[in-house]
Amino acid sequence: MTPLLPTEEWIRELPKAEVHLHLEGCVPHEMVRRATAPAGRATAPAGRAAPLVPAAPPTITNLSQLLTYLDWSCGLIDQADQLEQIAYAITTRAKHSGAGHVDIIVNPTHWPHWQHDLKAMIDALDAGLRAGQADHGTTTALCISIKRNQTRSEALELVDTLLELAHPRVAALSIDGNEANGAESHNSRFAPAFERARHAGLRRTAHAGESSGPEGVREAIELLGAERIDHGIRCLEDPQVTALVAARGIPLDICPTSNVVLGVVRDLANHPIKQLRASNIRCSLNTDDPLLYDIDLAGEYERVAEAFHYGTDELGEMARVGLESCFADEDRRFTLLKHLDDYLSG
Ligand code: ADE
């Protein structure tokens, strides 16, 4: 019998997947510091002051600050072995949190050294991920992301590049960044890129309902054909959008600590995950940018369990949503779901 109140160990061992994790939020601060040190390379994105390089990661409090920081920190990474290390470490942390599979969002616009040589970038990540799978058994898939401020043709160009590369590590097209500048209607600009990706067999995931309201969520579903919504929590502001998400069974890739840090919700106690689940919406738990928030996946399960008095049933259901909605191939998904069933019934 599983204990009613999950222990830390039970949570760590619970078979799960992480489906909302940005490569950009997985660059160790020490690597950033080392990259700035040798040649005084504390350069910033064009037109911005160079941030000082503190001993610890910066305190991030909102999305635009986060995105500026990511442009700067990822812009320092110019060696293939750095990408390989970042990728390998993702699998190590996944293993430690009991995640058998990770979908990793990669936004090329944050990586100026690699943006125009995606093949080299993906090959380097793939080498780290392959080594990680050999050592830890963790499988991974890349979700290559359009940034919200890109143009229609840049988005199409990215999809064309992905289709040309046809790299087996790439499973999906994603879109992330800031929707805050009245950008909900901008989804129509990205619809052709998502349609082309769908037609070619790429999976689709979209950030919405974080810096956009419920209309952003509706558009991600109806205009972009998103199979999963990253965040999505603000769908609750409109009962019709809430009902749409529930009726279509679209999973929300929830990141509780990220939502608190970026000021989307006041604190964890006020996170709407309970209302979302009560509205029959499928929710998984994820970390978003773990090294910037000093968190890991198992820790997110623990915090949510404590805040909402969730037991093994609720945590098991959220782990199941993560596994069901991950972009691992069918066999792997089936195997991981079987591990979950055995774990929950054993
Ligand atoms: N890129 C990295 N983290 C993000 C977030 N929370 N929202 C949108 N884009 C992101």
Ligand code: ZN
């Ligand atoms: Zn995200």
